[in-house]
Amino acid sequence: MSNRHDLQLRQRAAKVVPGGMTGHLNAASLPAGYPQFFERGQGCRVWDVDGNEYIDFMCSWGPNLLGHHHPVVDEAARRQQALGDCLDGPTARFVELAERFVARSAHADWVLFQKNGTDATTVCLMVARAATGKRKVLVATKAYHGADPWCTPIPQGITPEDRAHLIHYTYNDIASLEAAVAQAGTDLAAIVCAAFKHDLGIDQELPTPEFARRARELCDQAGAALILDEVRAGFRVHAGGSWETVGVRPDLSAWSKSIANGYALAAVTGVDALREAATRIYTTGSFWSGGVAMAAGLATIEVADAQDVVGHVQAMGQRFRDGIAAQSASHGVPVRQTGPAALPLILFDEDPGYDKGAVFTVEALRRGVYLHPKHNMFLSLAHTVQDIDRALQATDAGLCRRRPTLRPPLSRSHVRVPETRTPQ
């Protein structure tokens, strides 16, 4: 399994990029052996710059919902690109996509578009504060809502004032939520909830219906906005919005990642009561109205709904989960699998440093399966039963504790000369 090109690029990057790479795609946060640089993708497969092929369970950390190079999405994007992308105003795709979001999202009366998930969560806070004239925002401890100064998980280069009006609660803990609301007093602007609890490195939790309903009640009583962060979960849990599964509708939802199948797009949807406030805030970006990502978004929704992507990713995720559970039992290696099956997380018991997770995922990686040892993963419409079963062959090696030495890869098919090496 060659990594020569990856090493060369890392050496070059070390000179011109701080730390060689930053952010969530930094391979330094993964076990040794993971590639940093990628060459291409097709369906649910990715190839690194050394031509190693992987069945991909990260899906670009979410965006790849339908598979790389989905023909309907790429054709829609290509047609829009042939007309124009970034112009002096939006294209008709802007209106068409806003209409589709409103028609599809259970709570949504209007839409604003952005580029980053962080843009969307930040816009939600601005709308809530503009609407209420209040300042306090409740967020769950350790929840990830983006990487602006108010929310970045590594608080470097920020000031205390960036978080002066945040109050923390514990996800699914009604008493802690009530205490946080009490702390906000008459100054509560919003409660922010992730669609489900998907904090790095700890077991995931679906929202309990009681917690979701209580959050809704508390917002209604205070005149505050209930903000649902759908950036991670959106389009994989429920087509109408993730909390349709618990019968609770938010006032604002933040969307990004999968909504345009990898084309850069984010959105905020909101209820009519917040429409006027949404006209008063001023946020914008040079590329937020670009037509290509919106054309891709329209096609993504068309395909997602026509082919029941939610049902598919849940079924494929469940098949993977069942297979892992069987291997875990067979090998006597306890694992915890939590959260929606479509966004699976696998953690090992007694593994505070994720060392077992590292062994497990590196063994799978060597056999052509790209997993993550402590972040939730993602299924796509492109994952087939055959892909899942093929991946389970690879995971078996990692879970086999009685055979700690490496077995040869099941196949060399993932180590091949790349088809294209010419740099751009």
Add this chain to the structure above:
Amino acid sequence: MSNRHDLQLRQRAAKVVPGGMTGHLNAASLPAGYPQFFERGQGCRVWDVDGNEYIDFMCSWGPNLLGHHHPVVDEAARRQQALGDCLDGPTARFVELAERFVARSAHADWVLFQKNGTDATTVCLMVARAATGKRKVLVATKAYHGADPWCTPIPQGITPEDRAHLIHYTYNDIASLEAAVAQAGTDLAAIVCAAFKHDLGIDQELPTPEFARRARELCDQAGAALILDEVRAGFRVHAGGSWETVGVRPDLSAWSKSIANGYALAAVTGVDALREAATRIYTTGSFWSGGVAMAAGLATIEVADAQDVVGHVQAMGQRFRDGIAAQSASHGVPVRQTGPAALPLILFDEDPGYDKGAVFTVEALRRGVYLHPKHNMFLSLAHTVQDIDRALQATDAGLCRRRPTLRPPLSRSHVRVPETRTPQ
């Protein structure tokens, strides 16, 4: 000049988008008669959804540096798209583009990439604060540095704490800058300067060498970072960085808009002394490492340098400026033309409500020339002498105060049935 499709889209948008449109592309901020929705672009021309053709002096508010559908850029993007865009890690384009920025930007030792101009300016603040451990940031009064809570020009939905550590100075006013530095005391993290003064609706100003040098000195004395906001000006004033024109190098520069010719990309460049701080902050976005925009960025730089885009846009801007000046003198209508010729601004004397500007630009618009009455405009590599001279025929009507009634358009060529009406 039909606007039927534009009106239909506005009616639809009014239902699903707060206020029908938001942000800098909201046509509500333009005189009546301007289209809101656009169909396509080619070179320096854009077509609205009713098929009206315009010679475009806004260039998508900056991003269109080389002309819409520049073949080199679009081919590079198409080739990368065929491989992959948003993957589990960056592509080799990431490293190649970082290397190009470092080679090209006079001060730059390293690069971080983002999507929005606001991302870039915010990252600059975070790096400066992480490096210095200090909080105060100096910004010029009325300067636009993005639309996050700390900088949005319309402070709705924000809290006072979002701006707790901003101190204001007056651009090009050394005494005010010194006073602001004194106010920061021992807590100065950064001085932020726009590449030139380009505040909405007032005369632009190039930086004086004395002001730029003093800003540099004050940062050096305080151990603070000098941040240059190149989002607006970058790639149109000087290839190596806009303050090369005054012989002053920043510690950090924020780039976006034109750097990938309309593909969504932003970047921060910095000096070695800030590299370690840049590894400590945590900012990221789902699409920040996307290969397509980086391939477009590489091609944009290649073309920009090979064809001296800076020289071209300055020459075309100067030809336009000279023509406007001649018309102004001829018709006895004083105008003020300020800032770099490549980013021209035309304001009228005694025009506090921009009513003269509105008449001028609407007359030009009716004759197929898209101008802005109070925001700086942008030239591109695609603007030819013929385009400028054709535009000057149109502006003559707007400047002719003795003939306030509308003359017939010089040509009907800009009112045509669009070639493509099929949505998507």
